Amino acid sequence: MERALGALKQGAKDFGLPRIIILAFFFILLLAAALVGMDIPWLISDVLLRWGMWGILVLAMVPSIRSGIGPNFGVAIGIAGGLLGALVSIELRYFGFLGTLDPDGITFGLVSISLAVLLALAFSSLLGILYGLLLNRVKGNEMIVSTYVGFSFVALFNILWLLLPFRSSTSIWPIAGQGLRTTINLVDDFGRVLNNLFRVEIGNFIIPTSLLLTVLLFCFVIWVFNKSRYGMVMTAAGSNPEYAKARGINVNRARIVGTTISTALAGVGIVMFSQGLGFLQLYNAPMWMGFSSVAAVLIGGATVKRAAIFNVLLGTLLFQGILTVALPVANELVPEGNLSEILRLIISNGIILYALSKARGGSK
Amino acid sequence: MMEEQRYVLELQHISKEYSGNPVLQDVSLTVKKGQIYALMGENGAGKSTLMNILFGMPVIHSTGGFTGTIKISGEEVNFLSPHDAMEAGIGMVHQEFMLIPGFTIAENIKVGREDTLPTLPSRVFGPDLERLNRPKMNADARVALDNIGLDISEETKVAGLPVGYMQFVEIAREIDKKNIKLLVFDEPTAVLTESEADQLLKVMQSLAAKGIAIIFITHRLSEVMQVADYMTVLRDGELVASKAIADTSAVEIAELMVGRAIEKLVDDDKNTKVSTEQNEVALSVKDLYVDMPGETARGVTFEVKSGEIFGIGGLAGQGKVGIPNGLMGMFSSHGDVEIFGEKLNFTKLGNALSKGLAFVSEDRRGVGLLLEESIAHNIMFGAMTTKRDYLSNFGITKLLSAGRMNRHAKDMIKLLDIRCVGGGQRVGALSGGNQQKVCLASALTMKPRILVVSEPTRGIDIGAKKLIMEYLAHLRQEEGLTIIMISSELAELRSICDRIAIVSDGKIEDILAPDASDAQFGLAMSAAAQNSEVS
Numbered sequence: 001m002e003r004a005l006g007a008l009k010q011g012a013k014d015f016g017l018p019r020i021i022i023l024a025f026f027f028i029l030l031l032a033a034a035l036v037g038m039d040i041p042w043l044i045s046d047v048l049l050r051w052g053m054w055g056i057l058v059l060a061m062v063p064s065i066r067s068g069i070g071p072n073f074g075v076a077i078g079i080a081g082g083l084l085g086a087l088v089s090i091e092l093r094y095f096g097f098l099g100t101l102d103p104d105g106i107t108f109g110l111v112s113i114s115l116a117v118l119l120a121l122a123f124s125s126l127l128g129i130l131y132g133l134l135l136n137r138v139k140g141n142e143m144i145v146s147t148y149v150g151f152s153f154v155a156l157f158n159i160l161w162l163l164l165p166f167r168s169s170t171s172i173w174p175i176a177g178q179g180l181r182t183t184i185n186l187v188d189d190f191g192r193v194l195n196n197l198f199r200v201e202i203g204n205f206i207i208p209t210s211l212l213l214t215v216l217l218f219c220f221v222i223w224v225f226n227k228s229r230y231g232m233v234m235t236a237a238g239s240n241p242e243y244a245k246a247r248g249i250n251v252n253r254a255r256i257v258g259t260t261i262s263t264a265l266a267g268v269g270i271v272m273f274s275q276g277l278g279f280l281q282l283y284n285a286p287m288w289m290g291f292s293s294v295a296a297v298l299i300g301g302a303t304v305k306r307a308a309i310f311n312v313l314l315g316t317l318l319f320q321g322i323l324t325v326a327l328p329v330a331n332e333l334v335p336e337g338n339l340s341e342i343l344r345l346i347i348s349n350g351i352i353l354y355a356l357s358k359a360r361g362g363s364k
Numbered sequence: 365m366m367e368e369q370r371y372v373l374e375l376q377h378i379s380k381e382y383s384g385n386p387v388l389q390d391v392s393l394t395v396k397k398g399q400i401y402a403l404m405g406e407n408g409a410g411k412s413t414l415m416n417i418l419f420g421m422p423v424i425h426s427t428g429g430f431t432g433t434i435k436i437s438g439e440e441v442n443f444l445s446p447h448d449a450m451e452a453g454i455g456m457v458h459q460e461f462m463l464i465p466g467f468t469i470a471e472n473i474k475v476g477r478e479d480t481l482p483t484l485p486s487r488v489f490g491p492d493l494e495r496l497n498r499p500k501m502n503a504d505a506r507v508a509l510d511n512i513g514l515d516i517s518e519e520t521k522v523a524g525l526p527v528g529y530m531q532f533v534e535i536a537r538e539i540d541k542k543n544i545k546l547l548v549f550d551e552p553t554a555v556l557t558e559s560e561a562d563q564l565l566k567v568m569q570s571l572a573a574k575g576i577a578i579i580f581i582t583h584r585l586s587e588v589m590q591v592a593d594y595m596t597v598l599r600d601g602e603l604v605a606s607k608a609i610a611d612t613s614a615v616e617i618a619e620l621m622v623g624r625a626i627e628k629l630v631d632d633d634k635n636t637k638v639s640t641e642q643n644e645v646a647l648s649v650k651d652l653y654v655d656m657p658g659e660t661a662r663g664v665t666f667e668v669k670s671g672e673i674f675g676i677g678g679l680a681g682q683g684k685v686g687i688p689n690g691l692m693g694m695f696s697s698h699g700d701v702e703i704f705g706e707k708l709n710f711t712k713l714g715n716a717l718s719k720g721l722a723f724v725s726e727d728r729r730g731v732g733l734l735l736e737e738s739i740a741h742n743i744m745f746g747a748m749t750t751k752r753d754y755l756s757n758f759g760i761t762k763l764l765s766a767g768r769m770n771r772h773a774k775d776m777i778k779l780l781d782i783r784c785v786g787g788g789q790r791v792g793a794l795s796g797g798n799q800q801k802v803c804l805a806s807a808l809t810m811k812p813r814i815l816v817v818s819e820p821t822r823g824i825d826i827g828a829k830k831l832i833m834e835y836l837a838h839l840r841q842e843e844g845l846t847i848i849m850i851s852s853e854l855a856e857l858r859s860i861c862d863r864i865a866i867v868s869d870g871k872i873e874d875i876l877a878p879d880a881s882d883a884q885f886g887l888a889m890s891a892a893a894q895n896s897e898v899s
Binding site: 224227229232236239240243246247249306 | 692718723725727730732733734735745746750752755758761764
């Protein structure tokens with residue numbers, strides 16, 4: 001009995017008090033939702049969907065934290081690369097690259113999203129290398145620099161979205177005949193492909209099986225990388241550069257690799273996100289995605305120096321879960337005008353603030 | 365009573381411990397008016413703690429205070445803060461400068477003690493609104509600057525001054541305090557060029573001539589011989605000796621700093637010394653220059669035979685620690701180094717590692733270990749990165765083999781008697797001695813041809829010390845491993861090394877047999893000091 005209690009105590013300590021509090025808050029919200037008569041299975045389905053949509057964006061934090069640059073506030077850079085990849089894939093479809101595939105068939109959808117992912121990987125990796133070179137020049141200030149580099153990239157790509165010579169009628173403003181739209185419908189491309197493939201439906205409860213499997217696949221790849229020689233080398237370079245140097249490790253290179261993988265994952269992440277949403281969101285939409293991703297991984301128990309896959313999965317579930325449940329509950333409780341929107345902002349930014357203040361986290 | 369008054373400072377039976385570890389034991393010393401009193405000792409000997417006690421630093425009070433008494437000019441005092449010490453006429457010239465870059469020299473000298481003139485608002489709202497009496501401040505500053513022979517305008521801004529000048533501004537600030545009786549110089553010459561250091565020593569002498577007592581903390585023997593009247597050597601928190609400089613010599617001080625009654629660390633039957641003269645050369649170093657701050661090597665040349673235990677000793681700051689760090693590529697270095705006949709390429713990171721040199725760093729927590737990782741992870745890491753060991757196939761890639769890692773860690777824990785809960789324990793949670801054993805285990809796991817251990821026994825308990833030394837001797841005897849050991853502890857070097865090189869002023873001064881006399885070692889270690897005495 002005594003021992004079981006001790007083990008339980010240790011387990012709770014490893015899990016971390018912040019996570020226990022947030023988990024409790026999540027359940028209280030669910031309870032509140034049930035009390036105001038909301039459709040709980042539908043809410044949980046929405047939580048699962050958002051978990052899948054954000055999973056890879058949050059996973060992008062792991063390589064950056066492990067390589068020593070800290071949480072990648074500049075995921076907007078990778079997102080820009082990912083959006084570019086998605087746009088090019090739309091363009092290719094428009095000009096007949098997918099040939100005679102049945103536009104309603106599953107093969108079409110899978111080819112379309114694979115194409116988008118590959119192009120996103122290519123563009124984001126390229127940007128990631130440049131971004132890594134930049135971060136090596138601002139050692140010690142990565143977090144603040146990456147935040148503002150992210151903002152600058154959003155601005156830069158705002159210009160590019162207007163100027164790039166895309167021609168696909170889905171992407172550009174129909175009347176002007178040039179310039180990309182703010183939201184682009186993906187219904188003719190890969191919109192909701194993975195949400196729907198092998199979808200499990202039990203009444204109102206829906207599991208987006210393929211989306212979740214894709215997220216887990218990417219998590220597995222990163223987990224494998226972390227256990228590989230270079231993954232361990234990169235982690236060592238990140239946690240103690242002097243130690244790494246004494247063992248003949250090129251610390252700057254490890255940081256560039258970490259940044260590049262992180263940025264590439266952000267590119268894939270935005271493709272998954274858009275896929276789940278059914279739309280591409282351009283212009284200022286990626287501006288604040290960095291904060292949400294960082295907050296999620298920190299809530300999951302990562303610190304600015306250590307992060308594991310477990311932190312990603314738990315953190316995304318908690319963060320997106322609370323946001324998803326809190327908004328409709330707030331709407332029910334405070335139906336008047338804008339108050340619910342304000343309440344939502346308070347809750348979401350409150351969690352981010354809480355996550356950043358508890359950046360120490362548990363040991364797992 | 366009159367007799368007592370002669371002493372500006374008396375420290376009596378000062379003892380201090382940090383959470384059970386004694387860092388100072390029953391240290392007493394007395395400083396006379398106008399005396400330059402050298403306080404010497406290796407790093408960690410307790411000099412800084414003693415000064416912290418004298419200045420009433422908060423770190424002392426927050427860790428349980430100290431025992432013993434402090435008297436200033438015969439009166440017992442108990443400083444609760446550095447401000448109290450300042451009031452009583454004690455000043456400190458810091459190693460890191462405490463100056464405000466945007467202020468002029470005069471403003472820096474006067475900061476906190478400004479001369480002011482009343483103004484209309486100040487008559488209403490109180491003295492905070494008085495204006496600065498700049499002419500008087502500048503004139504006072506001029507006097508202080510002239511006193512130390514610093515020929516520079518008092519209205520120059522501190523930002524951008526050469527390092528040496530900043531040091532002098534610090535001194536000027538201290539001597540401008542009207543009742544200054546005692547000045548503490550904490551390794552003031554460490555950051556100065558030679559000519560600046562010379563000038564500083566002259567300033568110290570002129571201050572002493574004006575009746576100010578000076579405590580001079582330094583590693584540099586030559587400076588002590590040049591200016592000090594009296595000296596005390598601390599060692600592991602104990603007072604080893606106090607002597608007038610006139611009654612001693614550089615050689616003797618060097619002996620006092622490193623020598624101690626030799627404790628038998630390794631039994632003879634466990635360390636049969638065999639002749640290695642016929643063996644091939646394992647490591648040949650020619651004209652090695654290492655740019656390591658504070659431990660610069662300037663043209664080191666030596667050869668180590670295969671199967672030999674080669675010791676490198678010398679006083680702190682002379683460059684002995686720079687040698688292994690340069691070889692491993694931690695600092696920029698150049699020279700001709702050959703490892704078993706293969707030339708070492710300094711521009712290639714990790715080149716020494718791939719040529720079979722393994723390094724146990726003197727900076728255990730900073731360079732030696734990944735404190736957040738497990739014991740097992742630390743032990744296998746070097747072998748994993750350099751030799752791609754402890755990996756097993758996983759599809760197209762290779763992943764860490766946790767099984768082999770843990771088995772090997774278990775063997776090593778048993779072999780080196782690492783006291784821990786198990787291989788999965790976090791290294792940061794271990795004691796210093798056990799951390800050092802993990803460092804050693806990690807280096808051995810790389811199966812090196814030459815093992816370089818730097819300060820292997822620094823800050824660890826005697827039991828762990830003995831075990832590590834015995835194991836090094838065992839490695840050489842049973843496996844013929846070539847070992848290079850760098851240590852500040854001469855006794856340790858003498859108990860296991862075949863030959864001991866003494867580094868002085870960045871060069872190898874002499875290579876001695878372990879049974880050479882204390883005097884010979886003292887002579888070699890103080891070589892730099894003697895040279896400057898002659899010149």
